[in-house]
Amino acid sequence: xxxxxxxKIKEIKHLNRRKSHERWHVLQNAGFNILEVPAxxxxxxLVARGMSAWSHFQKAGYMIGDEAYAxxxxxxxxxxxxxxxxxxxxxxxxxxxxGAEKLLVTTMVKxxxxxxxxxxxxDRLVAFNGGISIDVTSQNAREYAAPDQFGADLDLxxxxxxxxxxxxxxxxxxxxxxxxxxQTVSFENLEEVNGLCRAGGVPLVIDISNILENALWNTxxxxxxxxxxxxxxxxxxxDVVLMDAAQDARADxxxxxxxxxxxxxxxxxxxxxxxEGLHTYGGMTGRAMEVFAIGVREMEEVDYTLWYxxxxxxxxxxxxxxxxPVYRGTKAVAIDVANFLPHLKEDECAKFVLAAAxxxxxxxxxxxxxxxxxxxxxxxxxxxxxELPRHAYTGNQLEYIADVVVNLYENRAKVFGLSPxxxxxxxxxxxxxxxxxxxxxVQLPDVTSHIFEPHKIAIFEPIQMxxxxxxxxxxxxxxxxxxxLESQDIYIDLLTDSxxxxxxxxxxxxxxxxxxxxxxxRHYADLVADxxxxxxxxxxxxxxxxxxxxxxxxxVMIKPGQSVPGNMxxxxxxxxxxxxxxxxxxxxxxxxxDPESTFAxxxxxxxxxxxxxxERVGGENIAYVSFEMSVNMxxxxxxxxxxxxxxxxxxQKHGIALMFDATRCVENxxxxxxxxxxxxxxxVQEILREMMSYGDGCTISCKKDFMVNMGGILACxxxxxxxxxxxxxxxxxxxxxxxxxxxxxxxxxxRGLSESLDDHYIxxxxxxTQELGHKLIEAGIPIVKPPGSHAIFINAREFLxxxxxxxxxxxxxxxxxxxxxxxxxxxxxxxSKGRNPETGENYRPALELVRLTIPxxxxxxxxxxxxxxGIRRLWDNREKISGLEMVYxxxxxxxxxAQFEPKEPWCF
Ligand code: P71
Numbered sequence: 001x002x003x004x005x006x007x008k009i010k011e012i013k014h015l016n017r018r019k020s021h022e023r024w025h026v027l028q029n030a031g032f033n034i035l036e037v038p039a040x041x042x043x044x045x046l047v048a049r050g051m052s053a054w055s056h057f058q059k060a061g062y063m064i065g066d067e068a069y070a071x072x073x074x075x076x077x078x079x080x081x082x083x084x085x086x087x088x089x090x091x092x093x094x095x096x097x098x099g100a101e102k103l104l105v106t107t108m109v110k111x112x113x114x115x116x117x118x119x120x121x122x123d124r125l126v127a128f129n130g131g132i133s134i135d136v137t138s139q140n141a142r143e144y145a146a147p148d149q150f151g152a153d154l155d156l157x158x159x160x161x162x163x164x165x166x167x168x169x170x171x172x173x174x175x176x177x178x179x180x181x182x183q184t185v186s187f188e189n190l191e192e193v194n195g196l197c198r199a200g201g202v203p204l205v206i207d208i209s210n211i212l213e214n215a216l217w218n219t220x221x222x223x224x225x226x227x228x229x230x231x232x233x234x235x236x237x238x239d240v241v242l243m244d245a246a247q248d249a250r251a252d253x254x255x256x257x258x259x260x261x262x263x264x265x266x267x268x269x270x271x272x273x274x275x276e277g278l279h280t281y282g283g284m285t286g287r288a289m290e291v292f293a294i295g296v297r298e299m300e301e302v303d304y305t306l307w308y309x310x311x312x313x314x315x316x317x318x319x320x321x322x323x324x325p326v327y328r329g330t331k332a333v334a335i336d337v338a339n340f341l342p343h344l345k346e347d348e349c350a351k352f353v354l355a356a357a358x359x360x361x362x363x364x365x366x367x368x369x370x371x372x373x374x375x376x377x378x379x380x381x382x383x384x385x386x387e388l389p390r391h392a393y394t395g396n397q398l399e400y401i402a403d404v405v406v407n408l409y410e411n412r413a414k415v416f417g418l419s420p421x422x423x424x425x426x427x428x429x430x431x432x433x434x435x436x437x438x439x440x441x442v443q444l445p446d447v448t449s450h451i452f453e454p455h456k457i458a459i460f461e462p463i464q465m466x467x468x469x470x471x472x473x474x475x476x477x478x479x480x481x482x483x484x485l486e487s488q489d490i491y492i493d494l495l496t497d498s499x500x501x502x503x504x505x506x507x508x509x510x511x512x513x514x515x516x517x518x519x520x521x522r523h524y525a526d527l528v529a530d531x532x533x534x535x536x537x538x539x540x541x542x543x544x545x546x547x548x549x550x551x552x553x554x555x556v557m558i559k560p561g562q563s564v565p566g567n568m569x570x571x572x573x574x575x576x577x578x579x580x581x582x583x584x585x586x587x588x589x590x591x592x593x594d595p596e597s598t599f600a601x602x603x604x605x606x607x608x609x610x611x612x613x614x615e616r617v618g619g620e621n622i623a624y625v626s627f628e629m630s631v632n633m634x635x636x637x638x639x640x641x642x643x644x645x646x647x648x649x650x651x652q653k654h655g656i657a658l659m660f661d662a663t664r665c666v667e668n669x670x671x672x673x674x675x676x677x678x679x680x681x682x683x684v685q686e687i688l689r690e691m692m693s694y695g696d697g698c699t700i701s702c703k704k705d706f707m708v709n710m711g712g713i714l715a716c717x718x719x720x721x722x723x724x725x726x727x728x729x730x731x732x733x734x735x736x737x738x739x740x741x742x743x744x745x746x747x748x749x750x751r752g753l754s755e756s757l758d759d760h761y762i763x764x765x766x767x768x769t770q771e772l773g774h775k776l777i778e779a780g781i782p783i784v785k786p787p788g789s790h791a792i793f794i795n796a797r798e799f800l801x802x803x804x805x806x807x808x809x810x811x812x813x814x815x816x817x818x819x820x821x822x823x824x825x826x827x828x829x830x831x832s833k834g835r836n837p838e839t840g841e842n843y844r845p846a847l848e849l850v851r852l853t854i855p856x857x858x859x860x861x862x863x864x865x866x867x868x869x870g871i872r873r874l875w876d877n878r879e880k881i882s883g884l885e886m887v888y889x890x891x892x893x894x895x896x897x898a899q900f901e902p903k904e905p906w907c908f
Contacts, residue, residue: 002303004860004865005862005863006301012504013455013504014504014505017363032356033432034356043363044363049246053390058459065287071280081294085297086299087235092282093256093272093280094254096253103272113130115132115168116170116171119174119178136155138151150184150217154173156193159193163200171202171204182387203261205239208241210330212308214330228300240257249298250295254284312333312388318399332387334384340354340409341412348417354366356418361404361408367385372426394860396450399452417437421434471489479901492823502856502857502858507707507708527747534757536692537698541729542741543729546700547712550699551579556725557580557657560581564585565622566585566626567631570628588605592637595635595847598785625657629660629661629662636667636791638672658694660699663700663704663705667705667790671766672687698716699712711749769791773792775864775868794850805844805848807882808830810830813881816908820908825851826851828849828850828851834894884902
């Protein structure tokens with residue numbers, strides 16, 4: 001069984017979201033025909049062809065198209081991939097699946113000949129060529145009301161009878177035909193049909209576009225595990241195979257047809273130049289062939305097939321378990337239309353009504369394509385398919401879609417029928433309908449149960465789990481320090497949320513068309529304007545990352561010996577303050593040091609502590625107050641707006657500058673929205689603006705909240721300070737208008753800003769972290785409460801009470817978590833805090849923590865369910881973890897490179 005995605009998310013694409021009244025107008029303009037609704041008004045497109053996510057290898061392949069007219073490298077790659085994975089030797093490339101079908105029919109059907117098939121949708125093509133297509137699907141499929149597991153099997157008696165009568169051009173089997181909701185064909189049936197064809201001297205054609213789903217069902221039925229040898233066995237049954245690249249190969253476009261029969265192959269190869277293109281590209285670009293070739297190679301990654309199947313299953317169960325009449329297919333779930341809308345009459349176009357209602361209530365587009373009659377009156381009217389693109393949606397999103405379907409089902413009595421305006425039209429896309437009542441349905445109650453990610457998966461990157469033995473060896477080599485592990489050895493990487501964000505297609509779009517010159521580019525001007533507007537500071541100065549901004553600010557603003565009060569330390573921030581001669585003083589509220597305290601605003605500055613410091617040294621001896629948002633080391637804890645206001649007043653009164661570390665400012669703003677009733681209806685953007693208005697400037701590591709892999713910001717209102725900052729910038733970072741970033745990074749940063757402020761995004765982001773926290777609490781794991789926004793911190797002292805702090809419990813726990821689960825986390829305790837320079841002793845901080853940091857847009861909740869179960873397993877074995885001894889210790893920031901050895905060998 002597969003429990004989470006065998007990949008992480010690499011690039012996302014924003015979902016289109018529309019209000020339901022807007023959708024109503026769209027639908028009216030589309031003549032209530034779901035197929036005519038513009039794609040960019042659809043939130044969840046369940047039509048599925050060419051909508052699957054690509055692997056990042058496919059994306060890379062897209063960039064290496066050899067656009068030669070003849071014999072391109074990409075064609076060679078496709079040919080060798082198809083040969084090695086599918087065992088198909090010679091292929092004729094086509095522009096898509098229909099291109100392959102067209103070659104098939106035009107070369108193999110003579111006037112008056114019959115084509116026996118289990119699909120029912122090639123009728124027009126066959127008829128156009130003078131042939132007769134005959135549906136020989138078993139009764140099970142055609143009585144759609146009760147599809148069994150292999151509902152698309154052929155009726156052997158019918159096949160036999162037709163072959164006996166003669167005049168059959170070929171038998172055409174589609175492995176998972178749309179017409180039967182992706183019900184599939186059993187291997188026994190394939191073999192028997194093959195036997196009949198052999199005896200009758202008629203070729204057997206198999207459409208292998210969905211061969212993986214078919215092979216999976218067949219291996220399961222046989223109790224076998226060897227998916228790829230089943231794939232080979234299926235291909236071996238065929239005289240001709242054809243494939244649509246947009247299915248199992250997850251390409252957007254492309255296809256091929258091939259035959260092991262010399263004569264047929266020669267005909268196909270001659271015909272391809274007539275209809276498709278040259279025989280070495282067949283209507284595909286070089287880049288499309290490369291994407292296809294890589295996708296074919298990736299068909300061997302069995303986990304991808306298992307994950308897709310698990311998603312279809314989850315989707316099916318989430319509706320079936322709540323009483324909705326649905327059928328599970330191999331790649332889709334079909335709604336049983338007649339049982340869903342029993343009150344609609346025969347002529348009220350129930351299938352189109354259901355599709356329109358799903359669009360109106362959830363922005364969902366179901367699959368209605370092809371012949372109008374098939375959907376209005378034919379077999380197709382009985383079910384509506386929701387076909388899942390591969391690897392594109394998260395579990396949260398599927399749950400949301402299911403909620404919409406259930407909500408509609410519960411309110412189905414409110415749904416009225418439609419009448420076709422042009423019922424005799426041939427193709428579904430031409431159909432126009434009108435509501436029989438002046439509203440299709442009265443407003444349904446809103447579905448609010450699921451917060452889901454406002455983006456789909458565009459590109460993914462495979463991840464792998466090493467065996468426990470290998471994980472042990474890797475950890476030993478890394479000296480029990482997770483910073484020293486190699487990324488390829490990690491299953492789920494929760495080391496940091498810094499620079500690990502999955503960028504969006506919108507950001508990539510901007511990055512592919514930037515000015516060459518870094519000097520004074522339009523990207524810089526736009527960046528400065530946008531950030532000034534959002535943050536409200538007059539001067540915006542980009543740097544290459546956060547610590548560069550900290551270095552400049554500390555150098556300019558701190559005179560040696562000055563005090564720098566702050567709400568808990570962050571390693572790089574404190575280091576730069578100290579390098580500039582400042583003396584850091586922690587003025588955070590006491591609750592922040594108590595992992596059990598559930599105080600809502602553990603990021604607050606304690607005003608009494610701050611006042612006392614001002615009195616002790618005098619306002620002029622305080623360089624500035626350093627005020628971090630969503631305090632990292634306290635557990636991602638926010639400060640309140642009230643506290644910001646008060647700290648600001650106090651600083652103003654004493655002429656002290658207030659400088660924010662706004663690295664996680666959007667998350668702090670979201671927490672204010674959630675926790676402070678006064679801000680429930682204020683947008684995150686407005687909250688952020690108010691927070692910023694209390695300060696005089698800030699540093700930001702944009703690698704966190706601002707959705708980039710590199711970048712920082714230094715901002716202030718004072719012209720004098722800005723002048724000094726810019727001077728340092730030129731010395732340390734790069735040109736004034738680059739801050740050491742290239743124009744691509746700058747454009748990504750500009751676009752990242754607007755994305756991070758999207759209320760749907762930030763809600764889903766923080767919710768994901770909170771959910772992880774609550775699940776760990778439920779599992780009995782001691783974590784810092786309440787759960788923060790970017791990370792969950794496990795209390796290592798409670799997890800490993802048998803270890804002394806000098807045995808580095810957080811370091812030991814981080815290492816043990818990797819060995820047990822393949823998950824990488826970060827020590828945030830004794831090792832991070834370092835030694836007291838005067839005594840040479842370890843500091844023994846109150847918080848001895850392990851941080852599980854959540855990268856933005858990278859992992860799904862299924863990944864986190866795995867994390868929780870793995871840590872729970874380790875909890876049960878916790879007394880087997882012995883303490884560590886430090887065997888190598890660098891002088892500064894020792895946590896990055898220190899090495900350790902267990903005092904006694906670990907055996908769990
Ligand atoms: C994090 C990081 C990255 C990091 C830095 C040092 C040790 C381990 C990991 C970086 C921050 C931060 C805050 C609040 C400034 C920086 C430095 N955090 N302020 O949490 O969290 O920014 O990395 O861009 O230079 O893993 P920079």
